[in-house]
Amino acid sequence: MLCTRCRIRTAVTDDGLCTFCSGTRPPLPAGLMAPVPGPGGWGVGTWPRSPVGLARAVTALLGVVIAADLFAIGTGLHMRGLWQGLVTDGSMDIYGRDGDTAETLYGVAALSQGVALLATAVVFIVWFHRTRRNAEVFDPSVQRMGPGWAVGGWFVPIANFWFPYRVASGVWEASAQTRADGGWREVPRTPLNLWWAAWVASLLFTRATGRLWERAEDPEAIVQAAGLVAASDALDIVAAVLAVLYVRAVTRMQVERALRGQAPDAPAPSPAPGVHR
Incomplete structure (x- = not known):
């Protein structure tokens, strides 16, 4: 009816x-606890939503980012080698067909990096916001910033080096798996801290090497800048790998937390009939 x-x-x-x-x-x-007034703000649901599908999409896209970085490293080092040949023995290959091909491939690599990064950023922020809303259901008392900052925090100049970490810290704490007796288990934040440190380092290093590349004019400067850009791409790969570990860790904790389905200090649920621990 x-x-x-x-x-x-x-x-x-x-x-x-x-x-x-x-x-x-x-x-x-x-x-499970309903939201309480506080930093959670408006629009927070009373039911956790699965982050698994988004986590799989983020993981796949981070794999694309890694592949694009590897492509950029390969093409960048090849072009650097051509410029190095000009510096060391006067080889003019950089001005011939080999040089044109190398520059074209390097441009394609840079474009693929930009597209992969943009797509990954969009899906990652959606996943990040989903986990923050779930954290409000699990335990709103440990949230330091509202769920809106899970999106907006990335776009505030200077503050974007700190605000998203504060959001992620609250998500990590609320998502920690409860013990069988209903108490909390301390989960080391190593995946969170390593990912955030690598991401900030990669962002700063990429900006610095990008400026060096833009200002490089003579062959020696181009060789040096190309090597540093390749190093920044390698650091970006490290940050992407750590991001995968972080996403998987948070997603696993939230799934376990939702399956256990209990708030802090709540009694452990009784086993279903016929089920023995």
Whole structure:
């Protein structure tokens, strides 16, 4: 029977209304906490949503980023070798067909890096926001910044070196797997801290080497800048690998947290009939 008011959802009350039209909601499973007023702000749901699909997409896109970086390193070192030949023995290959091909491939590599980075950033921020909203359900008391900062924090100059980490720190703490007795288990933040340190270092190094590359005019400067750009691409690969580990760690904790389905200090759920621990 459809709701007598909206004619869309199934009626669940005696007077023929659905849960939305009647203003009722099913209870949270096994002790999950509803949001409380605080940094969570508006729009935070009362049910955790699975981050697994988004995490898989982020992981796949980070793999594309790594592949693009490897391509850029290969083409960059090849072009650097041609310029090095000009510096050491006066070889003019850089001005011939080999040089044109090397520059074309290097341009393609730079374009592929930009596209991969943009696509990954969009999906990662969506996943990041999803995990922050879930953290509000798990434990809103440990959240230092609202879920909106999971998106906006990345776009605030200077503050984007710190705000997203504060959001991620609250997500990590709220997502920590509970013990069987309902207490909290301390989970080392090594994946979070390593990822964030590598990301900040990669961002700063990439900006610095990019300026050196733009200003390089003589062959010696080009050789030096090309080597540093390749090193920054290698650091970006390290940051991408650590990002994969971080995404997998948070996603795993949130899945375990949701399956256990209990709030801090709540009693452990009783095992289902016929199930023995």
